[in-house]
Amino acid sequence: MSILVYIEHAEGKVKKTSLEAVSFAHALAAQTGEGDVVAVALGTIAEEELAAVGSAGASKVMHAADSKLDEGVIQAHASALAQAYKQVGAKTLVLAKSSLGDAVAARLAVKVGAGLASNVVELPKTDSGYTVKRSIYTGKAFAFSTITTDDKILAIKKNAIDLKTDGEAAQVEQFEAALSESDFASIITSTERATGDVLLPEADIVVSGGRGLKGPENWGMVEDMAKILGAATACSKPVSDLEWRPHHEHVGQTGIKVAPSLYIAIGISGAIQHLAGVNSSKCIVVINKDPDAPFFKAADYGIVGDAFEVVPKLNEALKAEL
Amino acid sequence: MKILVCITHVPDTTSKIQFTSDNTKFDTTGVQYIIGPYDDYALARAVELRDQTSGKLTVLNVGEAETEPTLRKALAIGADEAIRVNAAPQDSMYVAKQIAHYAKEGAYDLILMGRESIDFNGGMVHGMVGELLGIPSFSPVMKLDIDGGKAKMAREIEGGKELLEADLPLVAGCQEPIAEWKIPNMRGIMSARTKPLNVVEAIAQETQVEAVKYELPPAKGAVKLVDKDNVSELVNLLKNEAKVL
Numbered sequence: 001m002s003i004l005v006y007i008e009h010a011e012g013k014v015k016k017t018s019l020e021a022v023s024f025a026h027a028l029a030a031q032t033g034e035g036d037v038v039a040v041a042l043g044t045i046a047e048e049e050l051a052a053v054g055s056a057g058a059s060k061v062m063h064a065a066d067s068k069l070d071e072g073v074i075q076a077h078a079s080a081l082a083q084a085y086k087q088v089g090a091k092t093l094v095l096a097k098s099s100l101g102d103a104v105a106a107r108l109a110v111k112v113g114a115g116l117a118s119n120v121v122e123l124p125k126t127d128s129g130y131t132v133k134r135s136i137y138t139g140k141a142f143a144f145s146t147i148t149t150d151d152k153i154l155a156i157k158k159n160a161i162d163l164k165t166d167g168e169a170a171q172v173e174q175f176e177a178a179l180s181e182s183d184f185a186s187i188i189t190s191t192e193r194a195t196g197d198v199l200l201p202e203a204d205i206v207v208s209g210g211r212g213l214k215g216p217e218n219w220g221m222v223e224d225m226a227k228i229l230g231a232a233t234a235c236s237k238p239v240s241d242l243e244w245r246p247h248h249e250h251v252g253q254t255g256i257k258v259a260p261s262l263y264i265a266i267g268i269s270g271a272i273q274h275l276a277g278v279n280s281s282k283c284i285v286v287i288n289k290d291p292d293a294p295f296f297k298a299a300d301y302g303i304v305g306d307a308f309e310v311v312p313k314l315n316e317a318l319k320a321e322l
Numbered sequence: 323m324k325i326l327v328c329i330t331h332v333p334d335t336t337s338k339i340q341f342t343s344d345n346t347k348f349d350t351t352g353v354q355y356i357i358g359p360y361d362d363y364a365l366a367r368a369v370e371l372r373d374q375t376s377g378k379l380t381v382l383n384v385g386e387a388e389t390e391p392t393l394r395k396a397l398a399i400g401a402d403e404a405i406r407v408n409a410a411p412q413d414s415m416y417v418a419k420q421i422a423h424y425a426k427e428g429a430y431d432l433i434l435m436g437r438e439s440i441d442f443n444g445g446m447v448h449g450m451v452g453e454l455l456g457i458p459s460f461s462p463v464m465k466l467d468i469d470g471g472k473a474k475m476a477r478e479i480e481g482g483k484e485l486l487e488a489d490l491p492l493v494a495g496c497q498e499p500i501a502e503w504k505i506p507n508m509r510g511i512m513s514a515r516t517k518p519l520n521v522v523e524a525i526a527q528e529t530q531v532e533a534v535k536y537e538l539p540p541a542k543g544a545v546k547l548v549d550k551d552n553v554s555e556l557v558n559l560l561k562n563e564a565k566v567l
Contacts, residue, residue: 099461099480119443119444142539185458185489300564302546310553321557
């Protein structure tokens with residue numbers, strides 16, 4: 001019996017979070033003796049991208065190269081995935097928690113009658129029952145949840161597991177999903193993507209600015225730092241509410257939740273709702289002129305100082321060192 | 323247009339999260355409960371759409387009696403009637419089946435809810451309801467306009483958004499900036515007292531995913547402060563101590 005993994009891609013490039021899901025499934029298969037890992041990739045994806053899925057631990061990729069599946073039409077992806085699940089005879093599906101992953105997994109859970117656990121942060125305990133550790137309360141706590149169904153879907157929180165990179169090339173098989181018109185009843189009329197090189201939800205380093213930066217015209221130094229570090233840029237809620245920065249950069253309880261290796265907060269005081277969006281970061285650096293800013297309590301490193309003075313100097317130091 | 327908005331009853335976003343001494347239950351001591359922030363966006367947009375179309379707006383919560391003040395607040399914000407499905411929510415599928423069972427009789431044009439609850443953050447109920455009812459589901463929806471029997475939406479994707487069109491009926495998991503949150507005014511609060519809040523019994527449904535124990539993350543150590551005139555030291559620490567550069 002195989003473990004199935006749903007692969008997401010952006011314009012043909014497999015997402016890192018999906019490779020993490022493959023790595024998770026590989027470790028899970030080794031733990032439970034559940035067999036090999038089969039990935040399902042939907043839409044136009046380059047051969048070398050599918051090979052990377054093998055490096056992460058999949059032995060086979062079922063590839064439905066139908067260009068109608070390039071965009072993430074939720075119902076169509078859920079239908080195709082359900083067919084792959086039944087064809088393989090899988091009892092477990094692993095995927096990355098994401099906006100598309102959530103939407104697809106939910107429909108799939110109904111189609112195959114699976115118990116679905118999301119925000120999973122480590123391999124399940126399977127010695128007696130099947131218990132997963134999940135991040136809840138926006139990262140402020142964990143729940144240990146027992147899944148009681150035979151069929152299981154696990155949505156993995158990003159950056160929760162180390163990426164496996166030493167797997168063998170995966171065998172790629174064409175997969176024909178029988179999709180009806182109703183699967184494509186919704187039409188995606190256009191897609192707008194951020195122009196930055198690094199997508200915020202997948203970024204390993206995030207540089208984030210708050211109201212302390214005083215206006216959108218001052219974001220140049222934040223963008224400079226992001227460029228030096230190969231990081232994504234982000235912002236606090238007031239900043240996106242004021243339309244200084246686009247909504248898809250808003251990090252926090254009601255915005256994007258990030259879990260990078262390094263989160264640098266500049267001119268952000270650290271309201272509890274903002275902290276909820278970043279508290280899964282491995283290392284937090286705070287730059288703020290107010291020594292009593294609550295963010296310092298959540299930070300690993302901090303500089304008390306004016307961002308307009310500190311950030312340019314820090315950029316120079318980073319440039320010199322990296 | 324008939325609109326159903328499903329809301330969660332969750333701890334305020336500023337709540338200190340803690341558990342009972344044996345870590346098997348959430349400790350509600352001193353905790354204020356609110357409408358889930360994402361559900362608040364769904365409700366706000368639903369009020370606007372109801373007003374535009376002279377439709378009817380029903381708000382629903384799967385919960386026990388203590389959630390009624392939260393439903394009354396939704397009535398004060400503008401819902402016409404409230405339904406409480408009388409059961410403690412167990413897991414996403416349990417809640418989705420209760421909603422779908424109730425909704426299938428109502429022939430709703432739109433079923434809206436938040437993209438996720440802020441307690442379990444699953445983000446799954448809208449998709450499950452859509453699948454159970456055999457209608458499309460979309461999430462996270464950040465813009466929703468209705469033109470005749472068609473919905474025009476913007477859905478957030480990682481690092482951007484996609485624009486979509488779909489026929490009604492549909493289910494949408496909502497988030498900002500779909501609408502501005504609405505604050506109940508005195509007239510709304512007064513009228514909420516007399517609007518119907520009906521209790522229906524839950525259907526039998528087994529729990530599939532049961533939280534058996536909780537844990538808090540380890541306490542954070544003290545921040546290490548670096549002098550603002552010695553920023554190279556921060557670079558050094560990030561590189562050699564934290565090893566994140």
